[in-house]
Amino acid sequence: MTNTAGSGGSVKLKIQGVAKSFGGVRAVTEVSADVQEGEIFAIIGPNGAGKTTLLNMISGFYHPDEGSLMFENHDISNMRPADIAALGVARTFQNIALFRGMTVLENMMLGRHVLMKTGVLSAFLYWGPAQREEIAHRERVEEIIEFLNLTDLRKTPTGSLAYGLQKRVELGRALAAEPRLLLLDEPMAGMNQEEKEDMVRYVLDVNQEWGTTIALIEHDMGVVMDISDHVAVLDMGAKISQGTPDEVRADPKVIEAYLGTTDHKEVA
Amino acid sequence: MEWQFFVELVTNGMLTGLMYALVAVGFVLIYKSTDAINFAQGEFCMIAAIVVAGAIKLYGFPVWVAIGTGLLFMLVFNWGLERVVLRPMIGRPVVAIIMATIGLALMFRGLGPLVFGAETRPIPLPIPDQPIIWGPFFMAPIDVLGAVISIGFMAVFGWFFMKSRKGVAMRAVADSHQVSMAMGINVERYFVLAWMLAGFVALLGGLVWGSAIGVDTQLAALGLKVFPVVILGGLDSIVGVIVGGIIVGVVEAISAGYIDPFVGGGTKDFTPYVLMILVLMVRPYGIFGKPIIERI
Structure with missing residues (x-):
């Protein structure tokens, strides 16, 4: 379909x-x-x-x-x-609204926030279910990064990217929410x-x-x-x-x- | 002998500075997530210390149980404060929130002694009284403990903020409430988390400062005392708070050691503010703060 x-x-x-x-x-x-x-x-x-x-x-x-x-x-x-x-429902903004101090990867992982389940306390403990969940989400985000040809820029703070790339990262962040x-x-x-x-x-x-x-x-x-x-x-x-x-x-x-x-x- | 005196001043200044940082980081926590300056952070320290000292003195609790009681109290207290007073103010001008925290601060300063009594009480932490002498260094055990707790908290909190998912989400909330909402982040939940963390760090600050100088309403003055620390370091920087704390501690110690003998004392109470004003003139956003570029 x-x-x-x-x-x-x-x-x-x-x-x-x-x-x-x-x-x-x-x-x-x-x-x-x-x-x-x-x-x-x-x-x-x-x-x-x-x-x-x-x-x-x-x-x-x-x-x-x-x-x-x-x-x-x-x-x-x-x-x-x-x-x-x-x-x-996910969205992008007319004036780029990325978290500028954060990397491309961090922005996209935030886009996935709605799909993540573990609570505050388990997030403090990095191991266990929180870590397994994190890895699964990370894999999906890496796929989206690859789809948008942003692989080389994963660890770059978004504030330093060119305008067109920032728009693309914002699209990726919205896509990360599936x-x-x-x-x-x-x-x-x-x-x-x-x-x-x-x-x-x-x-x-x-x-x-x-x-x-x-x-x-x-x-x-x-x-x-x-x-x-x-x-x-x-x-x-x-x-x-x-x-x-x-x-x-x-x-x-x-x-x-x-x-x-x-x-x-x-x-x- | 002269250089030993200097080394001693600097060492003690640094230790005191790290203890200041422990109070100052409470400001950073709230500012980073809600954009408001919480003028009641010093009062939070006072309340935490009053509860712990009161539990020991009035109810005969052992120290550790008293600290546990204080922790529980601060978490519930700040949770309630956020729900009742601060939640309804979300979205209002930041000035309104700041004024509310000033009101809260004065209220707590009056209510604290009313409920728990105005006498000065000790928090007897199980540490030795004798100073630690290590080569040329000459340090009070409580200062060393305070500095260690401060560094420990900064390390854990720094990791949480930079690396953990909740920490990253909290930074997102601090960056933009609106965009965070579109991301499905429950912004209010992170406000509560920030205030509860501020309560937790206030307990740590109240403990070390309460043990160092005794517990009474004087503790609340810490809030104003650490203001130069926060401003020097930049309101939104954890590293800045540590560096700002150390600078203020050392400046205080040096002015107490070298200037006070000539003028009869008291300079250490205002030299940090002189420094703060000088820094603000050059870097209005502090040494480590983010410069905000606004289009006019």
Whole structure:
């Protein structure tokens, strides 16, 4: 089951009429969308369209004022971020949010935190079950490091890595949690062409080889149209269009939203 | 004879400094995980010492049982403190948390003697009274014990923080609460852990300082006393606390030995602060602290 693209797959994430205001500003209004199992779902829109607010609601940093969010069979609308992560939702951040003083390996092992069981006292004692668990997790993390071609940088503090590599480590840290839903907040933002192509390849590989459902926010429409199964377009907090990349590209409302802003050059 | 006097001052300064570090590391623990400065750390030491000394004096507990009682008390006490007072303040401005700890400090300073009495009590640790003389070195046994406990704690805690999984997670929490949450880390649990560890190290500090100078509310002044140590070393560095402690201890000893005879005494009480201000002027984040680069 590599790619169930839409029909046939079950709904992984159901967004039902969510709304969120900050003070008097309505950041997101009445947005509904279904993310199907195994697909790449993109949320696009001009700056300030409410994309990140929506993502922050999915990962539990904000709770919707109205509407609900269902992940698999769980209502996650009012759950705390750590509990949502424990259900199998991992994410990256728009501005790289690595633990800069720590190595690539340490960052990724932290990404695996949700899957680790042993308690505080046994962690003090390095031997025994804690050590066995540690080794098993370590093996899996090494696989992910290899998958992302980061083997030589395992012991490097992330703060000293190039921008594109940091983004890749952040993807790896999210993957380390073995998520069933992976949220990517502008994974290609600020990258040069080569870095973008690398990132696209990794995202596609994750989706196709591991069947991971991916919801991503992106500014670069060209990239999004190439890799997504479905696209939702937000503008001023509301969803103005949704469908396959071709349908969305042809939608006059989308063209207007993009042409109406200074972002028109990015329309593919 | 002159060089022997100097060696003696430096040795004793270093031992005292390591004992300061034991109190100062409590600040680092809280700062690293919650971003707040806990002004009640000196009071924690005082409370721990009062409980241990009180258990010996009032209930006739043997020393080890009294220490065990003190440990249990501090863990429960700090756990409760975090749950009741500090948990609701998570996410509030750091200044609010700092003010709350100042309030707590003054409250404890008043309540301690009220509950346990104001007299000065000893903590009779089973160590000899005679000074240890070893070549040119001339040391008080309690200072040596204090320094050994301090180094031991730093080593274990340093390992825990750098290598163990819980320690790494605690560093992650200190780095960013939000990102840690997205990683599935239960941030509140690590706050409790940090406060309980601060209670544990306060017991160690209270024990060695209580044995050295006697147990009464004077112990609480340690909190302010070690402030130059924390600032010199950098609020977020364990190595910094050790080095800062040693510097402050040695500066104190030397000013007491060489300056006091000329001015009639008292210089050691403020020379560490002079040093602290000088260092802050050059390195506002301390000798070992992380420089924080902020975009304006």
